[in-house]
Amino acid sequence: MSAHPFTIVISGKGGTGKTTLSSLLIRSFIDIGEKPVLAVDADPNANLHEALGIKVSETLGSMREEAFTRKIPPGMNRHNYVRLRFRQVIVEAEGFDLVAMGRPEGSGCYCFANDLLSECMTKLEREYRFIVIDTEAGMEHISRGTIGKPDMLLIVSDPGARGLRTISRIREIATQLGLEPEKIHIVFNKFKTGRAPVDIGNETPIAILPHDPDVEAADLAAIPVSHIPWNSPVRIVVRELAEKIRSLKEYQIS
Ligand SMILES: Nc1ncnc2c1ncn2[C@@H]1O[C@H](COP(=O)(O)OP(=O)(O)OP(=O)(O)O)[C@@H](O)[C@H]1O
Ligand SMILES: [Mg+2]
Numbered sequence: 001m002s003a004h005p006f007t008i009v010i011s012g013k014g015g016t017g018k019t020t021l022s023s024l025l026i027r028s029f030i031d032i033g034e035k036p037v038l039a040v041d042a043d044p045n046a047n048l049h050e051a052l053g054i055k056v057s058e059t060l061g062s063m064r065e066e067a068f069t070r071k072i073p074p075g076m077n078r079h080n081y082v083r084l085r086f087r088q089v090i091v092e093a094e095g096f097d098l099v100a101m102g103r104p105e106g107s108g109c110y111c112f113a114n115d116l117l118s119e120c121m122t123k124l125e126r127e128y129r130f131i132v133i134d135t136e137a138g139m140e141h142i143s144r145g146t147i148g149k150p151d152m153l154l155i156v157s158d159p160g161a162r163g164l165r166t167i168s169r170i171r172e173i174a175t176q177l178g179l180e181p182e183k184i185h186i187v188f189n190k191f192k193t194g195r196a197p198v199d200i201g202n203e204t205p206i207a208i209l210p211h212d213p214d215v216e217a218a219d220l221a222a223i224p225v226s227h228i229p230w231n232s233p234v235r236i237v238v239r240e241l242a243e244k245i246r247s248l249k250e251y252q253i254s
Helices: 018-031 048-052 060-069 078-089 111-123 161-176 213-220 233-253
Strands: 006-012 037-041 091-093 096-100 130-134 152-157 184-191 207-210
Touching (some): 006 161, 018 184, 018 233, 048 096, 060 078, 152 161, 213 233
Parallel strands (some): 006 130, 037 096, 037 130, 152 184
């Protein structure tokens, strides 16, 4: 089996459930034994850690500011200093690690952070099975090409006509940037039973997540969403999705 982690980018319109899905997917990979997972919060308004129930004290962005402006300890070059600091930005938790990207540089580009991230990543001792990247709403990260080329792009959407338009825009930009169409999948979220999702033509969503009162309840009680009960409706479906992704990964490798 390949040692390369399988990278999944979670994209979509604001409030569709990207962070909810990211955290539940990470939990599910761990539940089915696919660990460790690297969780990457690429939303400048970092909140994936809350969904996962852990604390983050520093982002890659704030670390970068500091590591490139302050005096570095004597006897150390800046490169090594950045590497050392990178290790401190990664939060280790049970079954997963998390890194928050923070704000992009003045130019609005993550390039530096991304280069650094991939360089530091290769130096990490832990061999991640999956990397799950939660992004900010919209298509900025895709149009700027800052996320690179993932193994899978999941577009989260409401099961309605407006959601569909966003799906096609994201899909278009991603394919223009060279992502193979078969790596792009749709996840409908907040689906209420008894209602048919809008006709999506020849597209088949990889998963349809139910609207789940347990997610709402967790939100109201300020409980991390990934801590909802094992048998909550949405958790069951996301676990099935994790299994599906695992078999797609195996298929891609063989
Ligand atoms: N399946 C679901 N059932 C019920 N509520 C849900 C479900 N999925 C998400 N929500 C709720 O929808 C809201 C938005 O979810 P979330 O923060 O995951 O979206 P997001 O796409 O990450 O938002 P943003 O674009 O702001 O980053 C939250 O209040 C969340 O609790
Ligand atoms: Mg979010």
